[in-house]
Amino acid sequence: MSWKKAFLPIAVLASFALSGAAQAQVKVMIPANPGGGWDGTGRQAMQAMADAGIYTGGVNFSNVGGAGGTIGLAQFQNSAAGEKDALAVFGAITVGAISMNKSPVDLSKFRPVARLTAEYDVIAVKADSPYKTLKDFVAALKKDPGATAVGGGSAGGVDQITLARLAQEAGVKVTDLNYIPQASGAETVTSIVNGTFAAGISGVSEFAQFADQGRIRILGITSPERQKGIDAPTFKEAGYNVEVANWRGFLGAPDMPEDNYKMWVENFKKLSESDAWKKVLQTQGWQDYYMGGDEFGKFIADETTRISGILKDAGLVK
Amino acid sequence: MQGFGVALQPMNLFYALLGSVLGTAIGVLPGIGPALTIALLLPVTISVAPTSAFIMFAGVLYGAMYGGSTTSILINTPGEAGSMMTALEGNKMARNGRGAAALATAAIGSFIAGTIATILLTFAAPTIAEIAFVFKPSDYFALTVVAFTSAAVVMGSSRVRGFISLFVGLALGVVGIDKMTGAPRLVFGRPELLDGIDLTVVLVSLFAVGEILFVASRFRPGHDEIIPIKGFAFMTREDWKRSWGPWLRGTALGFPIGALPAGGSEIPTMLSYTIERKLTKYKDEFGKGAIEGVAGPEAANNAAAAGILVPLLTLGLPTSATAAVLLAAFQNYGLQPGPFLFTSNPDLIWGLIASLYVGNFMLLVLNLPLVGVWVRLLLIPRPQLYAGILIFAMIGIWGISGQVADLVIMVAIGIMGYVMRVYDFPIAPVLIGLILGPMAEVQLRTALAAGQGNPAVLIGTPLSTVLLIVAALFLLAPLLLRRLAK
Amino acid sequence: MSNNPEIPLEGTGSGDGGAAPRPWWLGGAVIALGCVCLYGSAQLPQGARYAAIGPGMFVTVAGGGLVVLGIALLVQIARGEKFEPQDAEDASGHEKANPVALVTALAAAIVPIFTMKPLGLPITAMLSFVLVARAFQSEKMWLDFVYGALLGAASWLLFTRLGLQLGGFLPIAAI
Numbered sequence: 001m002s003w004k005k006a007f008l009p010i011a012v013l014a015s016f017a018l019s020g021a022a023q024a025q026v027k028v029m030i031p032a033n034p035g036g037g038w039d040g041t042g043r044q045a046m047q048a049m050a051d052a053g054i055y056t057g058g059v060n061f062s063n064v065g066g067a068g069g070t071i072g073l074a075q076f077q078n079s080a081a082g083e084k085d086a087l088a089v090f091g092a093i094t095v096g097a098i099s100m101n102k103s104p105v106d107l108s109k110f111r112p113v114a115r116l117t118a119e120y121d122v123i124a125v126k127a128d129s130p131y132k133t134l135k136d137f138v139a140a141l142k143k144d145p146g147a148t149a150v151g152g153g154s155a156g157g158v159d160q161i162t163l164a165r166l167a168q169e170a171g172v173k174v175t176d177l178n179y180i181p182q183a184s185g186a187e188t189v190t191s192i193v194n195g196t197f198a199a200g201i202s203g204v205s206e207f208a209q210f211a212d213q214g215r216i217r218i219l220g221i222t223s224p225e226r227q228k229g230i231d232a233p234t235f236k237e238a239g240y241n242v243e244v245a246n247w248r249g250f251l252g253a254p255d256m257p258e259d260n261y262k263m264w265v266e267n268f269k270k271l272s273e274s275d276a277w278k279k280v281l282q283t284q285g286w287q288d289y290y291m292g293g294d295e296f297g298k299f300i301a302d303e304t305t306r307i308s309g310i311l312k313d314a315g316l317v318k
Numbered sequence: 319m320q321g322f323g324v325a326l327q328p329m330n331l332f333y334a335l336l337g338s339v340l341g342t343a344i345g346v347l348p349g350i351g352p353a354l355t356i357a358l359l360l361p362v363t364i365s366v367a368p369t370s371a372f373i374m375f376a377g378v379l380y381g382a383m384y385g386g387s388t389t390s391i392l393i394n395t396p397g398e399a400g401s402m403m404t405a406l407e408g409n410k411m412a413r414n415g416r417g418a419a420a421l422a423t424a425a426i427g428s429f430i431a432g433t434i435a436t437i438l439l440t441f442a443a444p445t446i447a448e449i450a451f452v453f454k455p456s457d458y459f460a461l462t463v464v465a466f467t468s469a470a471v472v473m474g475s476s477r478v479r480g481f482i483s484l485f486v487g488l489a490l491g492v493v494g495i496d497k498m499t500g501a502p503r504l505v506f507g508r509p510e511l512l513d514g515i516d517l518t519v520v521l522v523s524l525f526a527v528g529e530i531l532f533v534a535s536r537f538r539p540g541h542d543e544i545i546p547i548k549g550f551a552f553m554t555r556e557d558w559k560r561s562w563g564p565w566l567r568g569t570a571l572g573f574p575i576g577a578l579p580a581g582g583s584e585i586p587t588m589l590s591y592t593i594e595r596k597l598t599k600y601k602d603e604f605g606k607g608a609i610e611g612v613a614g615p616e617a618a619n620n621a622a623a624a625g626i627l628v629p630l631l632t633l634g635l636p637t638s639a640t641a642a643v644l645l646a647a648f649q650n651y652g653l654q655p656g657p658f659l660f661t662s663n664p665d666l667i668w669g670l671i672a673s674l675y676v677g678n679f680m681l682l683v684l685n686l687p688l689v690g691v692w693v694r695l696l697l698i699p700r701p702q703l704y705a706g707i708l709i710f711a712m713i714g715i716w717g718i719s720g721q722v723a724d725l726v727i728m729v730a731i732g733i734m735g736y737v738m739r740v741y742d743f744p745i746a747p748v749l750i751g752l753i754l755g756p757m758a759e760v761q762l763r764t765a766l767a768a769g770q771g772n773p774a775v776l777i778g779t780p781l782s783t784v785l786l787i788v789a790a791l792f793l794l795a796p797l798l799l800r801r802l803a804k
Numbered sequence: 805m806s807n808n809p810e811i812p813l814e815g816t817g818s819g820d821g822g823a824a825p826r827p828w829w830l831g832g833a834v835i836a837l838g839c840v841c842l843y844g845s846a847q848l849p850q851g852a853r854y855a856a857i858g859p860g861m862f863v864t865v866a867g868g869g870l871v872v873l874g875i876a877l878l879v880q881i882a883r884g885e886k887f888e889p890q891d892a893e894d895a896s897g898h899e900k901a902n903p904v905a906l907v908t909a910l911a912a913a914i915v916p917i918f919t920m921k922p923l924g925l926p927i928t929a930m931l932s933f934v935l936v937a938r939a940f941q942s943e944k945m946w947l948d949f950v951y952g953a954l955l956g957a958a959s960w961l962l963f964t965r966l967g968l969q970l971g972g973f974l975p976i977a978a979i
Binding site: 033034036039040043062064065066067070071074100101102103104146147149154155156178180181182183184186187189190191193194196197209210213215282283284285316 | 354357358360450451452453454455495496497498499500502509510512513579580629633634635636637642643646649650651652654656719720721760764765767768770
């Protein structure tokens with residue numbers, strides 16, 4: 001058998017592959033690996049935009065994951081500057097990651113297009129825990145913060161911000177907290193159930209079903225109002241003025257021409273009002289958290305000051 | 319039974335076949351595993367019915383395992399951590415002209431492990447899923463300590479050089495953002511290093527690039543005509559006899575550990591290799607191509623792949639990257655895996671489980687006849703074969719990150735692989751250090767933090783105590799036996 | 805990436821392999837690697853409030869271990885430890901190394917760093933393919949160009965089709 005023959009099937013496949021090459025028009029940078037939350041937000045939003053007939057041109061996604069999105073955004077900041085149609089997905093985690101990693105990414109250089117979704121955090125304890133309410137838990141936290149280990153997502157992420165804000169409100173020193181970051185929500189939830197952690201913090205979607213199964217009890221949620229299907233008061237109702245949202249949105253390339261910028265802000269505004277997008281929100285269980293244009297820019301600036309302040313208090317940023 | 323009705327519908331059989339073929343095709347590329355493949359196929363889920371989509375994903379999951387073992391055995395290029403141990407003995411077998419037997423034991427072992435694991439999944443899933451809640455950080459730490467003993471069995475001729483390899487792996491493993499505090503470590507201001515050095519890059523560079531450099535520097539044209547290819551001998555009766563034990567033990571290790579949130583396929587494959595090496599009657603064959611060293615890890619790898627489905631389907635708990643992507647796929651359909659799915663969507667669940675049997679069988683049928691074809695790859699003239707290997711290594715590395723920095727790391731670690739071959743440093747301990755170091759560190763620090771720094775927590779559970787004793791026995795037993803024998 | 809810790813730079817030139825009786829630089833390289841780790845860990849906290857082990861501890865252990873092992877290796881070398889190159893398929897450890905072939909193969913690995921972004925995968929694959937084949941003393945260079953180009957183009961088409969991001973087909977021409 002000649003090894004040259006081995007090329008034959010490859011050639012057949014090649015001709016099949018050629019037929020499907022599409023001409024892309026808008027570039028979307030997703031600074032995370034395929035399959036995660038940001039990837040879903042980016043792809044579903046562009047899909048819904050096409051379904052609703054708002055923008056039906058080609059979309060060219062590129063995934064560059066790592067370090068809370070700072071790696072992908074750093075690349076985007078350099079390579080896409082001044083481009084007409086280049087967008088990037090990012091979120092609340094990016095804001096913290098930039099100051100933690102001393103990243104060269106400067107969010108104020110990008111054009112703020114739209115904030116789209118949010119997920120709120122919940123704090124939970126195991127089902128037979130002595131802490132029945134958020135007050136009980138905070139009392140324990142005050143008494144001995146070291147013995148009250150709390151698990152959650154990555155260091156400096158939204159979950160740690162939630163705990164730090166709760167501690168500030170309750171008058172506990174943030175540096176005394178025993179916060180233990182976990183690689184995934186799965187590890188946090190198992191460690192709550194087997195008693196390794198006194199409590200755990202995560203996004204609603206990761207904890208809700210385990211509360212339904214009766215394995216954990218949710219003590220509070222960081223949303224402004226109570227959420228349907230979650231049998232727990234908000235932090236505010238419980239007496240702590242804490243509101244934290246893990247939001248996601250779109251940025252435009254730095255120095256994007258004004259006309260294109262206006263068009264994209266308008267496109268996303270239309271998207272947020274479209275039925276196609278509402279359907280996506282419903283199937284994915286995402287909260288609508290739309291805010292567009294310059295207002296969103298101001299929001300990003302506020303978040304930057306707020307989050308880096310908290311991270312400094314927690315000793316994560318020097 | 320109704321599940322088989324669903325899985326055997328022609329359309330679904332087609333999707334199972336498509337998934338198996340895609341999975342195998344992509345599994346051949348180093349670094350592109352099932353998680354990424356399924357993630358890339360996610361957009362498909364919009365236009366395909368959920369049952370068909372999941373049947374296809376099940377095919378991808380198992381198919382990628384088969385593809386990965388093929389490259390490990392034939393061209394010594396493991397693409398995933400789970401097939402690293404397979405390369406150690408499998409490639410030696412291929413070099414001795416027993417590539418067909420190695421591929422066959424891998425394929426049949428994967429089939430048996432996959433089938434047993436699927437039976438367990440069918441009947442005992444809810445019970446097995448509960449162990450996920452039992453394991454504490456101290457137990458995970460003890461488990462990594464047991465797995466570290468596998469470094470001892472691949473140390474090679476010199477302890478000093480073996481330990482240097484292990485510590486180089488540990489050093490590479492700490493690069494990047496510290497998981498516990500977010501502090502960057504050994505990054506030296508390079509943002510590309512923040513996320514650490516990708517395991518695939520190290521794996522491919524050490525095995526493939528290092529090998530190409532080494533062989534090129536010592537290659538004599540005309541040599542390849544002399545290389546004996548002792549026919550395409552299938553497994554002999556003796557191969558069967560030596561394989562079935564490792565298959566079953568590999569399954570027993572892989573399935574439960576795969577079901578743990580921080581389990582994965584690395585630890586069971588390493589443990590399986592260690593155990594087979596300790597139990598075998600053919601000790602001197604290990605390191606030269608022992609079939610047990612292929613059969614065990616391959617079975618463990620596949621059983622672990624089935625194991626991840628247990629907590630996902632019964633609890634909605636994603637325990638690995640692949641499971642997390644599958645969970646995202648469920649959510650695309652507005653479905654929430656968990657105990658309720660068994661009652662609300664029985665067709666989907668049982669169809670998926672039935673398709674695991676079907677897909678497994680299909681892969682066996684596809685792969686056994688292909689063994690002969692794959693082995694013929696080795697008949698490609700050496701210059702073009704090695705050139706092709708480098709191209710695939712490059713595509714794998716470029717395809718996962720698209721970063722030039724990873725290509726630079728590829729060259730650097732490739733040179734290291736070359737030097738290690740010239741001066742007889744063992745390769746495997748580098749990877750063991752790189753894989754287990756970060757796991758051990760995170761679990762140790764989590765356990766200690768939760769116990770407020772009291773080291774007693776490390777033996778705080780019966781399980782962790784037992785595991786640490788097992789690890790000690792693994793290391794000390796040979797020494798003690800030697801003492802007693804004197 | 806000049807500060808990449810894992811390159812024993814001297815290794816590039818020492819293609820004379822097992823013939824070198826006293827490879828002192830090997831011990832030096834291990835110690836240097838250890839020192840890089842220790843330097844990095846010096847800027848990290850070794851302890852932590854509750855975990856007792858801080859982010860620097862493992863780095864210190866890895867670096868310290870490498871320094872100690874490097875010294876042990878130097879002692880072994882001084883005592884005349886033998887380094888037998890490993891046997892590989894198609895290559896005997898006892899062969900003398902061929903520096904030209906080594907450098908050619910190394911070039912094949914280095915080329916993508918410079919060509920992948922501007923020239924794209926298919927052309928890069930072609931160049932690397934020819935270089936490796938050349939290192940293995942293939943005599944049909946023009947055929948290798950064809951094989952390399954075919955393999956590169958076919959893999960690009962196949963894997964891009966499957967969803968991998970491999971860049972443009974020929975980015976310099978904006979394709």
